[in-house]
Amino acid sequence: MFVDFHCHPVLHSYNSDSDIWKSDPPTTRERSAMINTANLRTPFSAKFSQIDFSSACSGSVRLIFLSLYPIEQGFLTGILTTDVLNPHRGKLRQFLNVPFRSFLKHVLRSVTFGEYEKVTAKVMLNMKGARYEAMSSPDHEYMDDLRGEYQYFMNAPKSKKIGGIEYKIVIFGSFREMKVRLQLNERFEPQTQENIIGVLFSVEGAHAFGSGQLNTIPADHQAELEQLNNLAHPNTKAILDKMLDNIRETKALGNGNHSPFFVTFSHHFWNQLCGHAMSLAGIMHVVFNQERGMSSGMTELGKKVLEALLSRENGRRILIDVKHMSMEGRLWYYNYLEENHWKKGDMVPILASHMGVTGEATKENESTDHFLMDDVYNDSGWFNPWDINLSNEEILTIHRSRGLIGLNMDQRILSGSKIIDSMTRVSKGIDDIGTSVLYKSIWAEPILANILHIVKTVMRSDVEDKNYVWQMIVIGSDMDGMINALDAYCHAGDYRVMREILLQKMILRTQVDPLLYSVNLSEVLDGIFYKNALLFLSRNF
Template identity: 25%
Template sequence: MKPIFDFHCHPSLKAFLTHHDPDKRQSCWEEHPESLVTILNSQSSLNQLKKGNVKLAVAAIYAIERPITASFWIQYLAPAISPLDPKMVKLSTEANYFDLMLEEIQHLEKSSQYDPANGKTVRFLRSMDELQDDFPGINLLLSIEGGHMLEDFGKKATDNLRKVKRSHYPFLYLTLTHLTQHPLSTHAYGMKLIKGNDAFKPKGIGLRQGGKDIIDLAYDDTQGRRILIDVKHMSLVSRYELYQYRQEKGYDDIPILATHVGVTGISWDPQVITRYLDKKIRRQGDYYQVFYKQPAGISAPKETFFNPWSINLYDEEIDIILNSGGLIGMNMDQRIMGADKVKAEFYSGEELSFILSGYQDQSKLFDYVEQEFEDEEDDQRFLTLHRKLHLCHFCNNLLHVVKVGGERAWDQVCIGSDFDGLIDPINNCNNATELPRLEEELIELLPTMMEADPSYSYDTSDIEGKVRKLMYDNAVVFLKKHFG
């Protein structure tokens, strides 16, 4: 079986939440019992990574944000139908995020020597020189998902980032923001499970000075190991300002990462964005609810669509990331890939005004209806368990990156599954054990979808080699250059 790479998965998150007593927590090798709620099923336990021959992965470390732990779904329902310990939910509301991050890493480290005789072992790579073909276990790097993870009562986020950079743990990247409001940067709306809490709705505009300070320190290799910045979860305006800030600071030689994303299928030009708006924008206080018509993708062998939420990449960003020498990780979430009905997205008023004014004026007025936000019905088109339909949506996103970025994109894409990040995975690849089969299915389907797309002339040679790059080789080349 060929080796696999995953740019963003959570092998320790669910195990870490199973008990408040560190000695009684599930090992990161264990899998949760099957649940009818698919997002609660194990997707990237160390055992599943091993079965899927994931030889190299980035383990995203994440402390659940307090607005999430305060929800009924997490406090009461999830513990009733899964091994989640309610006391861990309470702990997340009381403890500081930085300590929780370190504790989760320690739990992952504790699980490393599970069964060495049978290859069930984990090694944290300190440099790519340590990557050995004959190592039977899993090689891990680490990432920090969300700038909130640098918060510690009475301490500066920059001080904690310095600790991270100088620690013996191999951190590759920082995802600057996540699912809730945070002072470093406005986030893109991404919460589908919990409604009615304004903390999940974007507030303010763009990249703040505190976020710029974190970026400067992360990139500074004189103060410890360089940590790259992941643009996932940043709002469109925050990303737009990040790209400008990098130019101003001369960071052009440092790669931009988009570690677990889909694509919108459209330009960030406001005239193009407004073409896909459906219904009038709705306003309630400082927040705006925006409805979309889904951009159509490749139509054969199955009809596909994109998800135009601003959490996904716009066409211009694909070029910016590729030009930086960066890497784009393709997500496994049905919703991100456009295989789900796209519901309404929320924006802050300042950001929506800035975008629709052509990135010039955050006070520009636009037509809206001021009333209660609207709930939406499920679209019957998307209520299907069809595996091939979901595979087509994954291919559609991947091929759009190639269409926009050119054939060079085949050298700068990889898998960024987000397994165990509370996602509903595409039905053709439910967990890490199915990644080898995904490789086979991509080799079979991609030529058909390339031929069905009249808008671009793809290079259809060596599909097997292109897919192998996606599944593993690109990551190794990238990490040897940027991780030592």
């Protein structure tokens, strides 16, 4: 059994109006594509889905935290508007050898709609023209997409025969219900003979409730910030009232049984609630403009929305996921929990649903100069040092809260530049990657490195209950969330092999790593791949 704490098995099918059971596993060539989740068939992009319900069946994924994501208008409008495109900035010369505009114009000739934004939407999500028109409208409400993706999934078939075996999708409303239906024993091992894929919902981006939209963001950012920090301002009050209503509606989904388990508070673009961490690199940050609000802190509007999500007075508590939040926003949140919950005995756990580690002791807000940060990443070794990842200090804070860290399968999140270059270079010399143990071992190294770093950070500290570290790590793959996944592990069908390879690597590591001497490695991996998530749910769901 495997559990994925963060993935998008419906995002692509919803936006392209296709079957949630449709399976399209990767070819050998597609595993090494530059963006191995894209759908447009170009020389550098693959077309396969990373996770769908059929591939989940083949990979023995039996519990999915299904992330509902209203795609941000920043991905669809204002393409190629970043400051770097100003010829006076001078940095554009770094990209003169990348004929991106020429590529877009070439693609434009072969499609029926005519703007760069529509092509980008098609490249990323195989999005239909009508779908693009609706989402890029100045009147578009993100809440409509949240409702839409949820309803699309609810209307989809919940069972399918694959290889003569019938699989069923079951949405769980509580851990008690899950325990009974899966017949979990005291070791959290399912005993049921039914082939069930359990689903819990989450939401990626609190913008989903109605902020950060074309119809809520004014032209003047400084004036906007003054409004957002004044809850009595008519514009701010209108946004807040709408968002509180939408949060109540979301908590009431399925008579409250389908209320999301957590919300990833920030995402790639300014949501008027909290700044976002820099997430796009290279040519991507030239195409998509992340500049507004990046690395800024919480607004007063954001604080009220966060309180409404955590509240139990308007429905079931929705936990906060700190992935994508700015460093300033995360630090504010940790302090907020300390003062308003932990000191009162309410140990709200911190979730980092799909992250990696920086390898650094602490982290402060970084430069917002994308080119400078590209240079920082290009000089990185084992880990990605950008503040989209977790510092050691944050790992210890999450441990203290009895929270969870989900490991993202994105190459760049898990790995530094030099390690990726090394893995790619060695992989090119392997003839049959489909059967090569070396190939699979190479691409498992970043996963193991992140696991061991988290463990060492806790074990070498002075925190209490250090052994909880083995219970705080899960897999939050982010598959089909527009990621460039690890080549050998870019599909839900790869989990079984991933576990086997990690076990062999950890057995070998016991010869040199004292931290692994006294632990049952098979139990540790069972925890990471499914038991830790179930144990966490038994305490918090």
